[in-house]
Amino acid sequence: LSPSNGTAPTPLTNYLDTQYYGEISIGSPAQMFNVVFDTGSANLWVPSYSCSPLYTACFTHNRYDGSKSRTHIKNGTGFSIQYASGNVRGFLSEDVVVVGGIPVVQVFAEATALPAIPFIFAKFDGVLGMGYPNVAIDGITPVFDRIMSQHVLKEEVFSVYYSKDPMHKPGGELVMGGTDPEYYTGTFNYMGTSEAGKWEVNMKGVTVGEEMLFCKEGCTAVIDTGSSYITGPASSVSVLMKTIGATELAEGGYTVNCDLVKSLPSVTFHLGGHEYSLTEEDYILWQSQFGEDICSVTFRGLDVPPPTGPIWILGANFIARYYTEFDRRNNRIGFATAV
Ligand SMILES: COCCCC[C@@](O)(c1ccccc1-c1ccccc1)[C@@H]1CCCN(C(=O)[C@H]2C[C@@H](N)[C@@H](O)C2)C1
Numbered sequence: 001l002s003p004s005n006g007t008a009p010t011p012l013t014n015y016l017d018t019q020y021y022g023e024i025s026i027g028s029p030a031q032m033f034n035v036v037f038d039t040g041s042a043n044l045w046v047p048s049y050s051c052s053p054l055y056t057a058c059f060t061h062n063r064y065d066g067s068k069s070r071t072h073i074k075n076g077t078g079f080s081i082q083y084a085s086g087n088v089r090g091f092l093s094e095d096v097v098v099v100g101g102i103p104v105v106q107v108f109a110e111a112t113a114l115p116a117i118p119f120i121f122a123k124f125d126g127v128l129g130m131g132y133p134n135v136a137i138d139g140i141t142p143v144f145d146r147i148m149s150q151h152v153l154k155e156e157v158f159s160v161y162y163s164k165d166p167m168h169k170p171g172g173e174l175v176m177g178g179t180d181p182e183y184y185t186g187t188f189n190y191m192g193t194s195e196a197g198k199w200e201v202n203m204k205g206v207t208v209g210e211e212m213l214f215c216k217e218g219c220t221a222v223i224d225t226g227s228s229y230i231t232g233p234a235s236s237v238s239v240l241m242k243t244i245g246a247t248e249l250a251e252g253g254y255t256v257n258c259d260l261v262k263s264l265p266s267v268t269f270h271l272g273g274h275e276y277s278l279t280e281e282d283y284i285l286w287q288s289q290f291g292e293d294i295c296s297v298t299f300r301g302l303d304v305p306p307p308t309g310p311i312w313i314l315g316a317n318f319i320a321r322y323y324t325e326f327d328r329r330n331n332r333i334g335f336a337t338a339v
Contacts, residue, residue, distance in 0.1 A: 006154025007177035008100030010037075012162070013123070014171025017285060018228040020162050020316055021124035022174055025098045026108070027069030033062050034124040037160070037174050038226025039199040039326060040313075042131035042142045043081055044097065048090055048110030055112075057119035061126075064093070064110055071096045071105075079109040081137050084302065089113040097143060099128070100176050104146040130158065130225065130326070132197040144176065148328065153177035156329040160225050161338060162320040164282075179336075184323035188334035191272025199223050199326060201271055201333055203312060206232070208243055209265035220311045221271060223324060223333055227315030230283070234301030240267070246297050254297040256284065261295055269314065276335060282321045 010022040013034070021034045026046065033046045049065035051058030066072040073094035080089045090111040097106040111126070129135070129142055136142050148156050154177045161183040162172040173180055179188075194202045203221040206214040214236040232240070238248075244264050246254040256264070264280035285296045298317040303309060325334035 006152065007175055007180075008102050008153070009180065010100045010174040010176075011170035012037075012172030012174060014163050014166055014168070015123045016166060016287075017164060017320070018316065019123050020172045020225070022172075024128060026064055026106075027066075027095045028071040029069070030098065031062070031064055031069065033064070033126055035126045035128040036124050036226050037130050038127050038224070039130045039160075040222065040224040040226045041081065041083075041127060041129035042133060042136035043079075043109060043129045043140060044106060044126070044143055045079070045081065045088060045090065045109035045111050046126035047114055048112045050110070051090075051112045051114060055114045055116070057114040057116050057122070058111070060120060061114075061122070061124075063125075064095075066093055066095070066110070069095055073105075075107065077138065079137065081109070085118045086115045088115070092138070092140070099143060099147065100174070102147050102150070102152060102176070104143060104150070106143055106146060107140045127226065131199060132328075134197040144328070147176060155327075157325055157327045159323065159325045160319055161323055162225075162316050164320045164338075179323070179325050182339075184336035184338055186337050188325060188336045189272060189274045190327070190330075190332045190334040193331045193333060194220055196331070199333065200311070204270040206236070206312070207268040207270070207275075208240060212270075213239065213243070215312065220309075221269065222311055222313045223319075223326075224313050224315050225319060225324075227313050228317070229298045229300045229313075229315050230278075230318055231300045231302035231313040231315070233310040233312075234303050237299050237301035240299060241297065244297070249296075252300060254299065256295050256297060258286065258293045258295040261286070267299075269312070269318075271335075274335075276318070276322055278318065278321060282317055 075092040077092040159179040200222040268277040322335040323338040
């Protein structure tokens with residue numbers, strides 16, 4: 001797998017099965033950054049050298065310094081992107097960005113206001129949006145679109161492998177231009193994206209054990225490489241948690257008694273005529289804190305207001321089980337069993 005045969009791999013790091021990120025460079029000489037490759041957004045931003053000292057999160061991460069890059073092009077337009085956790089503000093710049101060995105001249109944002117929560121917990125520096133152009137703030141052409149227009153990729157697709165085992169090296173892999181057979185078995189099942197220009201599909205239902213409990217009339221599922229967990233409508237997730245005997249923590253997380261994990265039901269997502277099941281191994285995060293075992297459930301309630309919502313967001317814990325191909329040529333998503 002190398003740029004020569006039209007596919008470009010980027011190894012990813014897995015931090016506690018909740019943060020997956022890979023390295024890119026910006027500028028000449030190269031300034032290195034760790035970024036989350038996020039199908040739920042479509043802009044690239046990294047912390048800025050001119051971030052105010054008020055923002056601690058800037059100083060615990062790599063920062064881009066335009067004055068040190070001979071290929072830096074000044075822009076200065078204001079920028080702000082909104083996440084579920086709050087927004088990131090800054091200004092636009094342009095420079096050579098290298099992803100998987102492929103250089104592109106890219107407009108990106110230098111973040112000058114980076115909220116401590118949650119970014120002091122981020123092991124990565126910034127976010128590289130892998131979403132469609134119509135999701136991009138300020139109409140900026142996304143990185144992957146710039147790479148596609150160079151016609152260096154064998155196929156206009158990218159694929160994501162997230163490992164489930166923090167000791168596994170690499171912790172994951174992004175392949176632009178194809179898939180990596182080393183990380184999946186069997187064939188891909190494909191389904192068309194539901195709405196033009198978003199990495200989301202129609203879901204026909206969510207089954208717990210043998211009973212279809214949620215999304216019975218159909219709903220939308222977003223396949224989001226930038227989310228750690230699976231989120232669903234708060235009411236559905238609270239019923240799901242009651243069904244598996246989980247208790248809610250203060251900050252919206254859930255835990256179960258580790259002794260009961262073995263008997264937990266599988267949760268099955270009905271997508272594109274196929275059933276994608278997660279067992280307790282896929283949705284329980286077994287952590288030992290201060291010598292005792294904490295079994296947290298990697299589901300979260302999240303109410304997304306209409307018309308976008310109600311939606312289910314299938315994040316890293318789903319992708320870790322189902323190797324995912326994002327196909328821009330055919331506007332479809334493919335799943336195969338990850339190894
Ligand atoms: C697989 O690796 C996941 C990376 C972690 C994502 C995340 O857990 C995170 C944790 C710690 C520090 C920062 C961030 C984080 C925050 C914002 C952008 C990117 C990463 C996010 C926490 C808030 C909710 N959430 C999203 O809205 C995410 C949803 C997604 N689409 C993004 O646009 C924002 C996920």
